[in-house]
Amino acid sequence: MPVQKKKLRFAGNDLDVSGVSIKKATEPLGGCELEDGPTLRVLTRVEPSETIAAILQKIDASVTDPEMYDEDESHPTEDVVRGIKELVQRTEGLLPGERFPTAIVRPFDGSIRITWVKESGSVRLVYSENPVERYIFHEEVLGGRSNSSGIDPDPTPRSLASWLEWLNSR
DSSP: OOOOOOEEEEEEEEEEOOOOEEEOSSOOOTTTTEEEOSSSSEEEOOEEOOOHHHHHHHHHHHHOOOOSOOOTTTOHHHHHHHHHHHHHHHHHHTTTGGGGGGGEEEEEEEEEEEEEETTTEEEEEOOOOOOOOOOOEEEEEEEEEEEEEEEEEEEOOHHHHHHHHHHHHH
């Protein structure tokens, strides 16, 4: 009986899979998800991320939670809440895949801070009533220690997207 050549089309390429046993995956591995293809399931790595809706919900939840404030601490004004939401919403379209890394949102003394953290670094957006006090802090971490850090004093959708892309590439 002649050997039948098997070909598989994957990512636009024909692959010779003669002699290869292909089994259907039934469960994802940790940190991965399964995607259904026409005849094969493909395993892809998934970085934790969230949608703009999730971040906006975190902003609303954090500013209305009394547990987030010290006694006599100033709460962010409606203008601060509206301003940071607008900045983040305008950033969404500039991010590849329009997905943000997982965010931690905290009000602090009248400002709102959104921090995106990975083992290799962090990006923090600080948005306050006074435009001079708004900034993006970014930090590279190597071996559990701060290696380099800096401040971008002009947080715009483009600068925030750029720093989030930097963090995602680490």
